[in-house]
Amino acid sequence: MTSAGADLVNQAMAALQRRDSARALTLLGQARVQAPDDLEILMNIALAQRVGGDLRAAIASLDRVLMADPYHFMAMLSKAALVEQVSGPKAAALVYRNVLKIAPPESHLPPGVAAPLARARTVVDQHADSLAQHLDARVAEVRGRHGNQSLGRFDEALQILSGRKRAYVSEPVDFHYPQLPAVPFFDRGLFPWFPELEAATDMIRGELEGALAAADAAFAPYIDYPAGAPVNQWAELNRSRRWRSLWLWRDGVRQDAACKQCPKTAELLSRLPLCDQQGYAPTALFSALEANTHIPPHTGSTNARLLVHLPLILPGPARFRVGNDLRSWKMGEAWAFDDTIEHEAWNDADQLRVILIFDVWNPLLSEAERELVTAMMLAKRDFYAS
Numbered sequence: 001m002t003s004a005g006a007d008l009v010n011q012a013m014a015a016l017q018r019r020d021s022a023r024a025l026t027l028l029g030q031a032r033v034q035a036p037d038d039l040e041i042l043m044n045i046a047l048a049q050r051v052g053g054d055l056r057a058a059i060a061s062l063d064r065v066l067m068a069d070p071y072h073f074m075a076m077l078s079k080a081a082l083v084e085q086v087s088g089p090k091a092a093a094l095v096y097r098n099v100l101k102i103a104p105p106e107s108h109l110p111p112g113v114a115a116p117l118a119r120a121r122t123v124v125d126q127h128a129d130s131l132a133q134h135l136d137a138r139v140a141e142v143r144g145r146h147g148n149q150s151l152g153r154f155d156e157a158l159q160i161l162s163g164r165k166r167a168y169v170s171e172p173v174d175f176h177y178p179q180l181p182a183v184p185f186f187d188r189g190l191f192p193w194f195p196e197l198e199a200a201t202d203m204i205r206g207e208l209e210g211a212l213a214a215a216d217a218a219f220a221p222y223i224d225y226p227a228g229a230p231v232n233q234w235a236e237l238n239r240s241r242r243w244r245s246l247w248l249w250r251d252g253v254r255q256d257a258a259c260k261q262c263p264k265t266a267e268l269l270s271r272l273p274l275c276d277q278q279g280y281a282p283t284a285l286f287s288a289l290e291a292n293t294h295i296p297p298h299t300g301s302t303n304a305r306l307l308v309h310l311p312l313i314l315p316g317p318a319r320f321r322v323g324n325d326l327r328s329w330k331m332g333e334a335w336a337f338d339d340t341i342e343h344e345a346w347n348d349a350d351q352l353r354v355i356l357i358f359d360v361w362n363p364l365l366s367e368a369e370r371e372l373v374t375a376m377m378l379a380k381r382d383f384y385a386s
Contacts, residue, residue, distance in 0.1 A: 029045075058078075077113065089123050100120055128164045132159060171342065174301040176340075177303050180304075180364055184324070191360075198310070200264075201331065210262075218261075221238075221243065265356075269358060275361050281359050283359050285357055292349075293346075307336065308357065309337070309355050315352065319345065321343055321345075
């Protein structure tokens with residue numbers, strides 16, 4: 001923008017302070033002739049139109065900004081507020097939803113934006129609740145005709161459609177096996193050996209307590225990024241003993257010292273159908289989470305295998321979320337879940353929580369597929385080793 005154009009904008013802003021929107025629009029129009037691609041001039045034109053009460057014209061000006069820059073946060077936030085005034089919260093919610101998608105972190109918000117952004121969240125949440133209630137009422141009669149069936153998937157679909165929940169998919173860090181359903185928790189019937197595992201809870205816990213008492217130092221931080229590596233969501237837990245583990249098998253290698261401390265547990269695991277991939281699996285460990293500690297959302301390496309949890313020490317409330325499914329651990333109850341779906345954990349108790357974790361093949365893979373996956377992963381490792 002030329003100095004003359006900048007002077008026109010300054011004069012326009014002074015006119016707006018006097019609430020003289022007509023004069024401001026005239027000056028801004030002249031400035032735009034000199035700098036037709038300057039989006040801030042368009043933003044100021046929208047402001048002048050808003051001050052003058054022409055809200056639809058202001059929306060049109062903001063739309064021109066967004067056509068040039070679809071991620072212009074202030075333009076979208078301003079448009080949403082105007083749409084709410086002109087057309088109501090139902091129409092505004094669709095714009096506010098996009099505002100929340102592109103909003104900068106709270107620490108980087110422009111001055112004065114915290115309250116409008118909070119309004120955006122309120123409108124989006126209220127719209128989702130209203131739509132969900134509407135959908136619930138409209139399908140109630142049809143749903144009632146199928147009351148004896150398991151309709152959990154439909155219920156979740158309704159929540160996703162309304163915006164109350166988001167859709168979670170498999171997001172493997174390392175390897176994605178196609179055409180496997182993204183199932184958060186798998187049906188217990190697929191694991192006929194669960195009763196044997198669960199019946200051994202007291203025995204496993206006894207060996208765990210001995211290991212905790214005799215060699216706590218062997219429980220190393222689960223997250224251990226080297227200095228200088230990007231830690232992302234793991235900054236708080238990196239190299240922290242708030243989440244630590246004792247490995248019985250790690251990347252397919254038996255950890256002899258730990259297995260010697262817990263011989264009956266190791267023998268039991270050796271009888272179970274653990275995932276078996278040289279250099280990759282099985283993995284088996286005691287996962288110890290300190291009091292009032294949160295494991296942030298993350299995803300695992302591959303959906304070709306699942307993780308099994310067996311709680312061993314539960315001093316109080318402890319929650320676990322996979323996708324939209326939030327559960328609490330219960331003593332003596334195991335579960336298997338797809339850890340490539342976003343998941344997180346909380347120990348809400350005031351004492352240590354410990355879970356036995358190990359991996360098994362995804363039961364939806366055939367024996368041929370399991371052998372081929374193993375051969376393929378070994379080939380990949382060898383490719384990078386050569």
